[in-house]
Amino acid sequence: MLSRVAESIYWMSRYVERAENVARFIDVNLQLMLDSSSSQLEQQWKPLVSTTGDHEDFEKRYGEATQPNVIRFLTFDAENANSILSCLRAARENARTVREIISSEMWLQLNKFFLMAASAADNGAYLDSQIDLFAEVKNASHLFKGITDATMTHGEAWHFCRLGRMLERADKTSRILDVKYYIILRSTSDVGTAFDDIQWAAVLRSASAFEMYRKRFGRISPKGVVEFLLLDRDFPRAIHFGLLCARDSLHAISGTPLGTFRYAPEKLLGQLCSDLSYAGVDEIISYGLHEYVDELQSKMNQAGSGIHETFFAFKTPGGARKPTQVQTQ
């Protein structure tokens, strides 16, 4: 398929996933606020901006990290490239350039999704029904993914879709884990209290992981949460799960057998998956969760740029990859 098309599909899917994750972040914070009258939670809005990595822009334009400011910034601010609205706009623009490749049903759902967010932004309804809106965003994103899986041939384009989605999801789960872990453990006085429990439950909920965690571990503990969100191979929002899917799709696209590599991103993702397969949660925590996640993120970023260079941006015919024979396993 055309490189430009592959790139658009990849980003379409990443942006939808990003919009969903931003909605998850905000939603869980709002839920926390409702659960507590404690002033400790006042500080909970600032880290949210850090999670998406846009705190400089935020401080410059908004200053104080109050609830309305943060929600506006992350939900409908057209100048913030990572707001829900901006992500959906970008996803839709990408989809528009590949309408002939994706199924009509996918386009219809994404277009409705964007129109829903745009009309919420226009009429300011979100002020009254914020939680509804974030639930709707999550649902619309799930619907988009379901439609994608059900109506699109699981060929090259679909694999680019999944590759983008899973890299984005792994990245966002790692960020929320990093930020929350840091904040929660900082307030040591709360460790082991009921409040601590609520906080960790909220982290799990933001990844729709609460119920599945319960089934697996029962009691809530920081270590359990880290193990579940980072290392679980079967839970669909866990980082390990996401990277395994991304790796599989990457190999399906390139035709390189699993366990071997021809291109840089194959090597990186392969190494990451092995790391996560053989890592123990105690080692990670004694190494420092923040440091571990930091390195993980940097490798995921490298994988992202590797994908860009391998499939989207090769320039002159002379320096191009020659068409290769597709290998099967």
Place this chain on the structure above:
Amino acid sequence: MRFEDYEVGAFFDEIFDEAHKPRALARSLVKNIVGLPAGELRNRQKAAERALLQMGITFNVYGERAGTEKIFPFDLVPRIVAATEWARIEKGLKQRIKALNLFIDDLYHDQRILKDKVLPREIILSSKAFRNQCAGFDPPHGIWCHVTGTDLIRHSDGHIYVLEDNLRCPSGVSYVLENRQIMKSLFPQVFAECRIRPVSGYTSRLRDMLEYLAPETVPVPRVVLLTPGIYNSAYFEHSFLAQQMGIELVEGRDLIVDDSVVVMRTTKGFERVDVIYRRMDDDFLDPKSFRADSMLGVPGLMEVYKAGRVALANAPGSGVADDKVVYAYVPRIVKYYLGEDIILPNVPTYICAEEKDLAYVLEHLPELVVKAANESGGYGMLIGPHSTKDEQDEFAARIKADPRNYIAQPTLSLSRVPTIVDDHFEGRHVDLRPYILYGKEIFVLPGGLTRVALKKGSLVVNSSQGGGSKDTWVLAESELPETESVPGTSASRSVAPLAVS
């Protein structure tokens, strides 16, 4: 909704005759509409518009904020064309396209028609769309204008006239296909009763035609559609056609000239392209041959094209035949190349480059429609009866400064079709754009885009200026009783047309 208060007025109405009776070809439709529960038609209209918006069947409006999308308003009352009348239109269009193609080929070769002084050399060769780069070139199978959309109108005398030839990148066919989908789901009953000719075969025909252009040495040609990108007003159509044909939709930046062939950049490396259905103007195709500042095209494309290693549809240079001044000479062109009288007449046209016509035009501006030779989309136009004195003065100055660039025509009274306006019907003016494909043979799609001027009294049907569209039903066979005649359906022009005013 009912038709009791509907006014036919002093116009030709496509659905009702002057006695306010439904024409024979529209009886089933009218019966069905009248039989709908109150408010139902309006609900269906709204449902259709919502569907269009959600499906993103939109166009971009130039001059508004980048990315402003609008739906092309769609009206549920179709235009209906009788089988006999269509047969004549089809014959006339085939004749016209055949002659225009011979004309283009002649212009880029011996220019016999100029040497024989049938057409004035300086007027033809000064057309902006005449491309010296194409001189001497032989396109595959000698075909230049592969896809044409010819604008037709019906005057109050009941006759069909050709208003404009669009031989560059005529758009709108996607609406024809989508509108039909919507209409079939809204009026299945009428479709069952009326035997309406299908339009859905268009994309297969288009693909066959494009593959036919590929260099003969290629066993399985790769056809692509070249679009200027998502900000082009017809982007939806580009993507729709590519999808329906199952071909790649490419932008200029996807294509590269390498080793004297055109290749596209894919995730598996570069792949050769054999046929390009290009939906951008000649000007932007190749910065090495045409406008050097074009960011949309493919540098070196023309060289590969002229070497016969890639085919382009429509052929660069074919726009010379849809210059609005050249239009005025089409009847002579048909006579010259085919030795036939023109079947579908032109609208009488004054050529400002000719002194006598110029004087007439300047004197009669308030009654005439003036058009710039190389503009489209309803831009660069003066509609005399609807213009102010200032606008007329401004146009008079423009015409005097560059008479070659202007033509004028009498203001025609376009026929009307009932159109939903709030909770009732009003007559609105329409034109008709059939689509013609020139491949192994000439194919005329039985149907076409009926554009409707939604503003009361307006004659401008362009989507960019308040126009909408309607489905066009070409009936498979005439079911008219002997006693009733429909004007314009007679094959011979000697039969007196039925006046309706």
